[in-house]
Amino acid sequence: MSAHDAMEDAVLAAARSGLADSSRGDRAVWLRAIADALTAHADELIALAHVETHLSLARLGGEVVRTATQLRFFADVISEGSYLEATLDSPDPALIPPRPDLRRILRPLGVVAVFAASNFPFAFSVLGNDTASALAAGCPVVVKAHPGHPELSRRVAQIAREALVAANGPADALTLVEGLSAGAALVQHPLIAAVGFTGSTRGGRALFDLASARPAPIPFYGELGSVNPVVITPRAVAASGAGIAAGLAGSFTRDGGQYCTKPGLVFVPPSAEFDEALTAAVAASAGQRLLTSGISSAFGEGAAELEAEADVEVLAQAPSVDGEAAPVVAAIGADAFLAETERFQQEHFGPLTLLVRYGSASQLDAALAVLEGSLTGTVWHAPDDDDVLVSAATTALSRIAGRVLYNGWPTGVAIAWSQHHGGPWPASTASVHTSVGATAIRRFLTPIAYQDAPQSVLPAELRDGNPLSVPRREDGRPVGG
Structure with a gap:
């Protein structure tokens, strides 16, 4: 099978995975299952990464812990629910113009392409922060493996897919492609709704231009060069x-x-x-x-x-x-x-x-x-x-x-709700977003407002009575949670 055909199969499988229709509770379970599987295979993966990247065993061991922590962190983020920005406004015919019943929420954007980084073979690679936040959002992920650690990438993807199946999740929520030409074609695939990238300014700019030149341009969230x-x-x-x-x-x-x-x-x-x-x-x-x-x-x-x-x-x-x-x-x-x-x-x-x-x-x-x-x-x-x-x-x-x-040094990026990891060009292509921290999930969500909708078609998070007790805003006032 050619690299292009393999890419096509990977995208189609991801699109058909059904992840977008899953509940927050199920996705939280699946993210934690992947984290547990990664931890269980840590010794095997660290040894493989050491051979391919020349990074120390101690550094790689810490990175596996970080990667599992990121997955569990986003499980907590979606369980808490405020990331949905659920907002309700009651109808008011006395206003000019009259206000109907309006309910707004963030929903998954679609299939996301993630380009793995070379320098963090775990934390910014197959199961890195881009992947974790996209899966948490309900977006299937097609990972473009980095050529600097191909065997590690394949094994991590295999472990993650097996963990999804064991937890009654969709294995095809995460697929893997390889090769330079496959990466370029991936950005241009009509079923790809957004791209997450960590790498060089030159490589990122080339892919950013491809994403912008599509008949229907898509968001490209690139972390590029930085002198700090x-x-x-x-x-x-x-x-x-x-x-x-x-x-x-x-x-x-x-x-x-x-x-x-x-x-x-x-x-x-x-x-x-x-x-x-x-x-x-x-x-x-x-x-x-x-x-x-x-x-x-x-x-x-x-x-x-x-x-x-x-x-x-x-x-x-x-x-x-x-x-x-x-x-x-x-x-x-x-x-x-x-x-x-x-x-x-x-x-x-x-x-x-x-x-x-x-x-x-x-x-x-x-x-x-x-x-x-x-x-x-x-x-x-x-x-x-x-x-x-x-x-x-x-x-x-x-x-x-x-x-x-x-009075500190910037190497090291804590995983936290208030973290921001981004910056103006050329540090990133979208300085209003972050690739680390809770709001990294916002990149892979898009808003939708329902007007005068029947209860039966509304997401549970927007229904009367707040049945899932998510934090939301009703008529301008924070409630729930």
Whole structure:
């Protein structure tokens, strides 16, 4: 069977799975069953992932736990029910114009295509957050497997499908396709209603354009490139520069710097103590074999191009070992950054970070004003810091980042109701949405309003008396739950 025929079969099977007609209670049971099956096969899957990705066993073990947690989290989200935004307005003929009986709810969008990421072979792959949130919404999922871990992808999909069947669920709610051409065709398939993507800016933009060029365009929720700027204030450097430097080294080299939230652009005042501490920490850091040969080549070429720039100083570089990417710290002045902002904001997917040395608050303000979109922005400040400077940095980063954090490092994205993992272009193609957290489910839902509908045709969540006790709004007032 050709890759295209396999893709066609996968989409048709998903569309016929009946998931959209299932209850929230059933879907919650199925999500928890998949999580339990993933946990039960953890040792087997971790060993397989280690061979294909070169990530450490400890890191992969933690990622399996995260992935199971995500599935159970969305089971809780749909059980609670507020994600439906159930809203009722009573008829009022005295209004101008008269108001009929109106009832609004969110319903599943349709079959969703999910493109697995390379850097999280569990948490952003076959059973990653996109898949978990789409299944929770009632949308069948066709996963485009990442070529960096094909055997793992097939085995995870098999385990999930078997778990669905064992829990009396539809196995075809989750199907898998492989291959570059199949991925492009998947985005253009008329039965695909939305796409979730995590990957490179170039690859994501190509698929985004395909989704937009369809006769009937569909939403494309892409998480793309991000440099995750960090601002370190002068007082923070004076108070704890060595500790901040050590933390930066640990964050940008973690797992080979292959995190979408890696701090890749750091604004810091000139400080010999900071430079010395960072140099020492990087020199002691181990290299990492990157996920794929393509990623490794791209990182090496990008690092070499940056280091060759006339205004760039290579501040620190770990010892190089064959086949591994050596951590690198480069540095430039704020004026050089401002002269070529686009060049110095390119993401380097690997263990590299770029320091931008600023000499004044006005220089920092000018540099922050030209930043492109990122997933995160970070401010390091001291207890007695200049409130004006911290406030200005917060305002600037809030403009371009989906999450702003203080005195911490952005690697690591908590699973929570209030989490937001997204940002303006090129961090994502839809900055109003998140790919982590409870509202990730909103991407795969669409509203429908019923006017003067008989009770028998209404979803149970909209019927008189609120029989399922979901949180909803009635005539403007929150009730239920």
